[in-house]
Every structure is written in C-alpha cells, then in structure tokens.
Amino acid sequence: MVSLKDISVRCGVSVATVSKALNGHKDVSEATKERLIKAAKEMGYFPNSQARALKTNRTYNLGVMFLDEAGSGLTHEFFARLLNSFKTEAESAGYDITFINRDMGSRKMTTYEHCKYRNVDGVIIACTDFSSPDVYEVINGDIPVVTIDHTFECRSSVLSNNEQGIEELVNYAYSMGHRKIAYIQGNKSAVAEKRLKGFLQSMSQKKLEIRSEWVITADYHNPELTYKYTKQLLENDNTPTCIFMPDDYSAIGGYNAIKDMGLRIGRDVSVIGYDGIAYATLVSPKLTTYAQDTEEIGVRAAKKLIALIEEPQTTFHEVITIGGSLVKGESVGKIN
Amino acid sequence: MVSLKDISVRCGVSVATVSKALNGHKDVSEATKERLIKAAKEMGYFPNSQARALKTNRTYNLGVMFLDEAGSGLTHEFFARLLNSFKTEAESAGYDITFINRDMGSRKMTTYEHCKYRNVDGVIIACTDFSSPDVYEVINGDIPVVTIDHTFECRSSVLSNNEQGIEELVNYAYSMGHRKIAYIQGNKSAVAEKRLKGFLQSMSQKKLEIRSEWVITADYHNPELTYKYTKQLLENDNTPTCIFMPDDYSAIGGYNAIKDMGLRIGRDVSVIGYDGIAYATLVSPKLTTYAQDTEEIGVRAAKKLIALIEEPQTTFHEVITIGGSLVKGESVGKIN
DNA sequence: GCTGTTATCGAAAACGTTTTTAAAATTAAA
DNA sequence: TTTAATTTTAAAAACGTTTTCGATAACAGC
Numbered sequence: 198m199v200s201l202k203d204i205s206v207r208c209g210v211s212v213a214t215v216s217k218a219l220n221g222h223k224d225v226s227e228a229t230k231e232r233l234i235k236a237a238k239e240m241g242y243f244p245n246s247q248a249r250a251l252k253t254n255r256t257y258n259l260g261v262m263f264l265d266e267a268g269s270g271l272t273h274e275f276f277a278r279l280l281n282s283f284k285t286e287a288e289s290a291g292y293d294i295t296f297i298n299r300d301m302g303s304r305k306m307t308t309y310e311h312c313k314y315r316n317v318d319g320v321i322i323a324c325t326d327f328s329s330p331d332v333y334e335v336i337n338g339d340i341p342v343v344t345i346d347h348t349f350e351c352r353s354s355v356l357s358n359n360e361q362g363i364e365e366l367v368n369y370a371y372s373m374g375h376r377k378i379a380y381i382q383g384n385k386s387a388v389a390e391k392r393l394k395g396f397l398q399s400m401s402q403k404k405l406e407i408r409s410e411w412v413i414t415a416d417y418h419n420p421e422l423t424y425k426y427t428k429q430l431l432e433n434d435n436t437p438t439c440i441f442m443p444d445d446y447s448a449i450g451g452y453n454a455i456k457d458m459g460l461r462i463g464r465d466v467s468v469i470g471y472d473g474i475a476y477a478t479l480v481s482p483k484l485t486t487y488a489q490d491t492e493e494i495g496v497r498a499a500k501k502l503i504a505l506i507e508e509p510q511t512t513f514h515e516v517i518t519i520g521g522s523l524v525k526g527e528s529v530g531k532i533n
Numbered sequence: 534m535v536s537l538k539d540i541s542v543r544c545g546v547s548v549a550t551v552s553k554a555l556n557g558h559k560d561v562s563e564a565t566k567e568r569l570i571k572a573a574k575e576m577g578y579f580p581n582s583q584a585r586a587l588k589t590n591r592t593y594n595l596g597v598m599f600l601d602e603a604g605s606g607l608t609h610e611f612f613a614r615l616l617n618s619f620k621t622e623a624e625s626a627g628y629d630i631t632f633i634n635r636d637m638g639s640r641k642m643t644t645y646e647h648c649k650y651r652n653v654d655g656v657i658i659a660c661t662d663f664s665s666p667d668v669y670e671v672i673n674g675d676i677p678v679v680t681i682d683h684t685f686e687c688r689s690s691v692l693s694n695n696e697q698g699i700e701e702l703v704n705y706a707y708s709m710g711h712r713k714i715a716y717i718q719g720n721k722s723a724v725a726e727k728r729l730k731g732f733l734q735s736m737s738q739k740k741l742e743i744r745s746e747w748v749i750t751a752d753y754h755n756p757e758l759t760y761k762y763t764k765q766l767l768e769n770d771n772t773p774t775c776i777f778m779p780d781d782y783s784a785i786g787g788y789n790a791i792k793d794m795g796l797r798i799g800r801d802v803s804v805i806g807y808d809g810i811a812y813a814t815l816v817s818p819k820l821t822t823y824a825q826d827t828e829e830i831g832v833r834a835a836k837k838l839i840a841l842i843e844e845p846q847t848t849f850h851e852v853i854t855i856g857g858s859l860v861k862g863e864s865v866g867k868i869n
Numbered sequence: 870g871c872t873g874t875t876a877t878c879g880a881a882a883a884c885g886t887t888t889t890t891a892a893a894a895t896t897a898a899a
Numbered sequence: 900t901t902t903a904a905t906t907t908t909a910a911a912a913a914c915g916t917t918t919t920c921g922a923t924a925a926c927a928g929c
Contacts, residue, residue, distance in 0.1 A: 198649060200915055211879045216917060226877060243642065243650045247586040248915035251884045256583065271613040271620075272811075281607045284632065291638025293651065295629055296620065302627025306579065313534060314579045315629065420815055449815045456817055475608075476812060479756055479785045481792055536885055547909045552887060562907060584885035587914045 199240045208236050219244075250316060259287050259502065260297035260317035262308055262335065264325040273418060274446070274474040275491060276324045279345065282495030283321060290503050292318070299331060309334040319502045321345065327387065341505035343498045347387045348516055353505065355498045355517045359388050362487040363395035363441075365523050366469050369485070370439045371403050374532030375467060379411035379437035381426050381451070383444065389414075392471070396441070417443050420450030427454035431466065438467060438532055445470035445477045445486050452480065467529040473521065483526035493519045535576045544572050555580075586652060595623050595838065596633040596653035598644055598671065600661040609754060610782070610810040611827060612660045615681065618831030619657060626839050628654070635667060645670040655838045657681065663723065677841040679834045683723040684852055689841065691834045691853045695724050698823040699731035699777075701859050702805050705821070706775045707739050710868030711803060714741065715773035717762050717787070719753035719780065728807070732777070753779050756786030763790035767802065774803060774868055781806035781813045781822050788816065803865040809857065819862035829855045 201219075205212045210229065217225045218233040219242075225233075250256040261280065263270050270276060284294050297311050297320065308331040312320060320335055323345035336342060336349050344354040370378055380396050383389045393412075400407050411430065415422040423442055427450065430437060442448035448470035455466050462468055463482050470477060473488025497517050504512045537555075541548045546565065553561050554569040555578075586592040597616065599606050607613060620630050633647050633656065644667040648656060656671055659681035672678060672685050680690040706714055716732050719725045729748075736743050747766065751758040759778055763786065766773060778784035784806035791802050798804055799818050806813055809824025833853050840848045 198915095202915075212916085213880075213918080214878060216915095217878090220917080222918095224877065229877085241646075243640075243646055245587070245652070245915050246650055247583040247592065247652060248884090249917080250583040251581070251587055251886085251915080252917045254884085265621075271607070271617045272610060274608060277607045277613055284607075285601075288632075288634060288637055291640070293631055293637070295631065296624075298624060301624055301629070304579075304627070310577075310579055314582055316581070316583060449812070453815070453817055476785070479789070480816070481789055534885095538885075548886085549888080549910075550908060552885095553908095556887085560907065565907085581885050584914090585887080587885080587916085588887045590914085 198245070199242045200245065201242075204233060204236050204240060204242060207240070208233055254316070255318055256316045257292050258295045258315060258317045259292050259499075260295050260312050260315070260320040260340075262297045262320055262322045262325060262332070265296075265298055269324065269418065273324065274476075275444075275472055275489065278474075278491040279323060279495045279498075282492045283499045284495075286496045286499035287503070290499070292499075292503065307331060307334055309338050312338070312340055318506045319343070321498055321502055322347075323498075341502060341509070343502040343505070345494065345498060351514055353501050353514045353516070355494050355501065355519060357388075357489045357494060358518050358520050359391035360395035360398075362471065362489070362521050363392045364399040366441065366471075366485075366487055367396060367399040367403070369523060369525070370467065370469065370529060371405070373439075373467070373529050375439040375529070376405055376532075377411075377435075377437045378405065378439045378441065379408075379413070379430050380441040381413045381415050381423055381430075381443055381447075382441075383417035384414060389417075411437055415443055415447070418446050419443070420447045420453070423447040423450035424454045425450075427451040428458065431455070431458055431460065436466075439469065439529065440466060441469045442471070445472040445474045445484060448484055448486075449476070449480065463528050463530040469529060473524055477524065477526065482528050484524075485526040485529040486524045487521050488524050489521045490519050534581070535578045536581065537578075540569060540572050540576060540578060543576070544569055590652070591654055592652045593628050594631045594651060594653045595628050595835075596631050596648050596651070596656040596676075598633045598656055598658045598661060598668070601632075601634055605660065605754065609660065610812075611780075611808050611825065614827040615659060615831045615834075618828045619835045620831075622832045622835035623839070626835070628835075628839065643667060643670055645674050645676075648674070648676055655679070655842045657834055657838055658683075659834075677838060677845070679838040679841070681830065681834060687850055689837050689850045689852070691830050691837065691855060693724075693825045693830060694854050694856050695727040696731035696734075698807065698825070698857050699728045700735040702777065702807075702821075702823055703732060703735040703739070705859060705861070706803065706805065706865060707741070709775075709803070709865050711775040711865070712741055712868075713747075713771075713773045714775045714777065715744075715747035715749070715766050716777040717749045717751050717759055717766075717779055717783075718777075720750060725750075725753075747773055751779055751783070754782050755779070756783045756789070759783040759786035760790045761786075763787040764794065767791070767794055767796065772802075775805065775865065776802060777805045778807070781808040781810045781820060784820055784822075785812070785816065799864050799866040805865060809860055813860065813862065818864050820860075821862040821865045822860045823857050824860050825857045826855050 201212045201215045204215045214225055215233050218230045295315055297308050299308050319341040321343050327347040342352050346356055348354045413426050415426050442451050451468050455462050460466050470484045470486035473486050477484040477486045537548045537551045540551045550561055551569050554566045631651055633644050635644050655677040657679050663683040678688050682692055684690045718729055749762050751762050778787050787804050791798050796802050806820045806822035809822050813820040813822045
C-alpha cells in the first residue's frame with residue numbers, strides 16, 4: 198500500500214507536509230497542496246485507518262449493540278430496517294459499523310470492553326434487554342451513546358411514538374365501531390409500557406371497558422404465543438370484536454388462529470398489528486397497523502451520535518421522538 | 534486505557550517481555566509469564582487493536598460485501614440469516630464484521646479500496662451482482678475471499694444445492710400428480726441459472742412438456758412482479774396446475790394473485806417457493822418450499838475464510854456445496 | 870539596511886504494539 | 900574454575916500516521 202512517505206519522496210517534500218496538505222491544514226501553500234493532492238490521487242493513496250486511529254484516537258467506527266439471539270436481531274425486520282438506515286447515514290459521514298458483543302473469540306470480554314478494544318467512537322443500543330448489566334456498563338462508560346426506544350438519564354435517545362401510535366389505533370378501531378377491544382402485548386420493556394399506557398389511556402378516554410382478561414402479556418415476534426392467546430380470547434362466550442397484537446409479525450399467529458377457528462378476519466374478528474413491516478401489506482387481508490418510521494429513526498440516531506462525537510461541547514443530550522403513521526389495511530371491519 | 538507500558542512499569546519489567554508473555558512466546562520464564570498475565574487481568578488490560586494491526590497487518594476484521602439496496606441486503610431474510618450465522622462463527626474465532634461498500638463519506642472509493650482502507654483480513658461476498666466491476670476488483674485483489682452462491686476460478690465458494698433443490702421440488706410435484714408445471718424464476722444470476730437447469734433437467738427426465746410461455750423470468754424478492762405473472766399464467770385457457778415461484782417471499786405475490794382470482798391455493802392451483810424463510814410456515818396455507826441451510830452456509834463460509842487467512846499454505850481452494858431440505862407445506866395439492 | 874511579522878516547510882516525537890537483536894543471567898560442560 | 904551453551908530479559912526499531920515546535924524564507928515597515 199502506498200503511504201505518506203511514498204508520496205513525500207516522489208514529490209521531494211517531507212511526510213509532515215503531505216499529511217497536512219491532505220488534511221487541509223492552512224500552513225502549506227496552495228501550490229504544493231494541489232501538487233500533493235494530485236500525486237496522492239494518482240498513486241492511489243488511502244490513509245491507513247489503523248495508524249490514523251492510533252494517533253488520533255478516532256476510528257470512524259460506530260458500535261452497534263443489539264440482542265444477538267435467534268429470532269431477534271438481524272432477522273428481525275424492524276431492527277434490520279433500522280440498522281440499514283443507520284448504516285447508510287453513518288457511511289455517508291465516513292463511519293463504518295461494528296457489531297459489539299461479549300465474549301469475542303477465546304477472550305472473555307464484556308460488551309464495553311469490546312468497545313474499548315475496537316475503540317469505537319460511539320455506540321448505538323437497540324432492540325436489546327435494556328436492563329442487562331452489559332447495557333448498564335456501556336451507559337455508564339465514557340463513550341457517546343444513543344439508545345433506541347429506551348431512555349437513560351443524561352443519554353440521548355430516539356424513540357418511536359409508541360404511546361401515540363396505540364392511541365391512534367384505538368381511535369381508529371373506535372371509529373370503525375369497535376367497543377370490545379382486547380390487547381395482546383409484548384413482554385416487559387419500555388416500549389411495552391408505553392404502548393400499554395397509550396392503550397389504557399385512550400380506552401378510558403373513550404369510556405370503553407378494559408377487561409383484565411383481555412389485556413394479555415405475550416411476547417414480541419412470537420406468532421406461536423399470539424396464536425395461543427388469540428384462540429383463548431375467542432373461545433370464551435364473550436369475545437372481543439377487535440384484537441391488538443404485539444407486532445405485525447406475531448399478528449400472523451393471530452391470523453392463523455382466527456382462520457383455524459373458521460372465522461373471517463375483518464368480518465368476524467378484527468386484527469391490529471404494530472410496526473408496518475413489509476408483510477403487513479402482503480398478507481391477506483392486508484393488516485391494519487401502525488408503521489414506525491424506521492428510516493427516520495435510524496437517520497436521526499446516526500446524526501445525533503455523530504454530533505455527540507464530533508461536537509461534544511455544542512451538542513446537548515436530547516430525547517427525539519419520531520412519529521409513525523396509521524396504515525389502514527383490511528383487517529379491521531366496520532361494526533354498527 | 535491501560536497499555537503494555539503500564540503493566541511493564543508496575544511489574545518492573547520491559548514492555549517487550551509483557552508483550553511476549555501475553556502472546557505466549559516461549560522465551561519468557563513461566564514465573565514471570567504467570568505474574569504478568571495475572572497483572573494484566575487485574576489491571577483490565579486489552580490490547581489496542583489498532584496498534585496491533587499496524588504492526589501485524591492483521592485486523593481481525595472480516596469484510597462483508599453485499600447488495601446494499603432497498604429491499605435487498607439486511608432486510609432480506611436469506612441474507613440476514615446467512616450473515617447471522619457467519620457473524621456468530623467469525624466472532625467465536627475472534628473476528629469482527631465490517632460492511633464493505635463504495636463511496637464512504639466524502640471520499641470516493643471502490644469497494645476494494647474500502648477493504649484496503651480498513652485492512653480487512655478477508656472478504657465474504659454474498660447476495661450481490663457478481664458481474665459488477667466492484668466484485669471483479671475484489672476477486673482479482675490479494676485479499677482472501679469466499680463467495681456465496683457464485684463461483685470464481687481460484688476462489689473458494691459456498692453454494693446452496695440449487696440444482697438439486699429444484700429437482701427435488703419437481704419430483705415432489707410430480708409425485709403429487711402434477712404434470713402441467715410453470716416456473717417463474719428470478720433474474721439473471723448463477724443461482725437462477727442453476728435452478729433453471731435443475732428445472733429443465735428434471736422436467737425432461739419426467740418427460741413433461743416444457744412450454745416456453747410457462748417459463749417466465751421475473752425477479753427475486755419481488756411479490757408484485759410475481760403477482761402479475763401468476764395472474765397472467767392463470768388467465769389463459771390452458772393453465773398450469775402447479776407454479777414454481779422465484780422464492781418464498783415473492784411467492785406471497787403468487788398467493789395473492791390466486792386468491793384475488795377466486796381460486797384456492799393447493800386445491801385449484803398449487804404453489805412452490807424456495808428458501809425456507811420463517812413466513813413460509815406462517816402463511817396459510819403453509820408454503821411448500823425448499824429450505825436452504827443458511828446456518829450451515831454461513832458457518833462453512835466463515836470457517837473457510839478464516840482458514841484461508843490463518844493457514845494460507847495448507848488451505849486449498851474449494852467449492853463447498855450445502856444441501857437443503859424439502860419442506861412439505863399445504864400449498865401443493867394432490868391430483869389424480 | 871535592520872527588525873519584526875508572516876507564510877511555508879521539515880524534524881522529531883508520539884500513539885501502542887510486535888519483533889529482531891543484543892545483552893545479561895543462568896546453567897551445563899570441560 | 901573457566902568456558903561454552905542456554906535461558907531469560909531488555910533495548911530499539913518499526914508500522915503509518917498526526918502534531919508540535921522550530922527553522923527558513925519572504926516580505927513588510929521603518
């Protein structure tokens with residue numbers, strides 16, 4: 198690989214001036230600056246990122262921390278889309294992505310140690326168990342952090358408007374005539390709490406009865422569990438006319454339960470999902486759901502994290518909330 | 534961060550000995566080795582990966598090159614699962630993953646230049662346009678490479694048994710009584726070629742008529758296009774009894790087309806997918822498909838790539854083929 | 870001319886490792 | 900004992916950058 202030294206000998210100039218020329222310092226004349234930049238381009242020079250990082254303590258690498266389990270993480274469409282937009286935005290600013298884990302290779306290391314080992318400039322934490330000690334260690338460390346859908350004190354975060362999203366969905370169901378609404382929710386997390394709060398709020402606002410056996414805690418991304426609870430809800434004598442599912446993916450389980458019972462989705466029972474993944478519009482009948490703006494969430498998270506890295510003094514911590522949009526599918530029928 | 538020097542002053546020994554002790558060299562006494570390792574652990578030492586990389590030219594980073602477009606890449610379940618298992622295997626060997634692209638930040642760079650800039654030890658190429666100049670440049674470079682589902686001369690690759698997979702599916706359809714079989718295939722790629730070959734072979738082996746208007750080139754991962762072509766196939770007077778789709782995801786488009794025409798999947802028209810993604814078993818009726826062993830493909834690719842990196846002389850190039858398995862869903866009905 | 874200021878450049882140190890080479894300490898051989 | 904062989908340690912160079920500081924040259928004002 199061609200180095201600064203190669204350029205310096207070819208142009209009869211010192212290594213220092215080449216470095217300064219390429220980095221746009223002012224104490225090198227325009228003439229030589231141009232000459233050196235031209236030579237660098239001709240010779241196909243690219244800085245050695247390791248050497249640069251060693252000197253500057255900046256790797257231009259962002260750590261991504263997420264729950265790395267089967268069925269979650271990369272294969273989770275919400276996360277995949279989020280990561281995709283985060284990655285695109287980061288790359289346009291010159292940053293690469295590194296997945297941060299524990300127990301790399303034979304060495305035992307914590308997630309935080311992994312960050313230190315790779316010297317990531319910042320970390321984004323998403324779709325993970327925010328109560329784990331691994332998260333705690335990173336949050337209390339000295340690396341800039343942005344969290345997704347969870348807020349820590351003195352740390353920036355980007356949130357989807359989960360509370361409002363559910364409220365809009367309840368309002369929509371109400372406007373379609375539904376009064377008997379059940380809610381199968383995801384498991385313990387800040388997101389689940391927010392959504393539950395939104396559900397309870399708008400239900401009581403509409404003066405609708407909230408039956409405790411109609412508020413069920415299942416799991417995200419788990420169609421089997423949703424299948425089971427949906428069946429359970431519909432086997433009783435008094436059944437809801439509309440069921441909220443933990444998310445679009447697990448809503449498929451609800452779909453199957455309803456079909457298996459010989460009922461029609463949108464006619465006999467209405468179904469509402471959450472997320473707005475691709476399948477929501479592919480499945481039949483089309484799923485009514487609330488589309489989270491993963492694109493915007495990822496972009497804003499990246500922008501914020503990079504700002505925290507590059508302008509630490511002028512950047513303040515904030516909680517950014519990104520709105521989504523109601524997607525009217527065909528899974529909610531009209532009742533009169 | 535604690536460095537070798539910190540350990541050396543605390544233990545009254547030179548930096549060199551600390552380095553050698555921690556790296557298990559033989560020219561340091563057992564006593565001091567133990568002492569230094571213990572001190573390192575106590576002080577929470579982790580090597581500075583940049584400094585090490587600068588000296589050794591080994592970053593313990595693997596580049597991942599893939600088609601980074603909307604609807605492809607990370608949000609593509611096949612790739613996501615592949616990447617997931619590749620990543621897990623790589624990490625257990627101490628390697629991190631870096632996504633390799635072109636045009637990082639403001640600098641214009643090719644994918645290969647990106648590899649050089651980040652000094653990745655090896656590259657895996659998957660789910661991309663293998664005819665692009667970017668791929669060509671990497672293939673002709675001096676970095677160890679493993680390709681997925683495409684073979685280059687003198688380069689190792691891991692292939693899914695696409696040819697055999699389709700053959701098994703044709704045989705299955707045949708065994709269910711189907712004689713009029715249509716094939717909507719993905720677009721130009723080594724995979725599409727292999728599958729087409731498998732299709733034509735087993736069709737002629739069964740002495741089944743191959744109608745040219747029943748072999749349609751659509752696109753992978755494109756339900757809209759599949760929807761269109763499925764409708765087209767079923768609108769004619771002479772219609773196939775079984776339709777092969779490019780993949781499971783686009784098969785949903787076929788499902789919708791059939792439903793929209795008032796036909797029943799598995800009864801009036803049978804449908805066959807390819808991939809074995811999660812939705813294949815969630816959709817109703819369950820999709821008959823061929824499950825690719827993404828887990829195994831990812832693991833083998835990682836193992837091979839790391840072998841090429843760590844034991845270049847004793848490792849030979851090879852083409853590894855990974856078998857999949859037929860998944861009998863409910864989308865293929867019996868004909869007599 | 871002389872001095873002081875400014876623009877331009879180079880020398881050298883530093884970042885944290887690894888590795889080579891040489892020195893010191895220990896052991897074995899004579 | 901002395902010498903030779905071996906083990907153990909240290910010094911120093913190197914990887915490719917960035918950055919500080921000092922040096923030189925040019926130029927202005929007097």
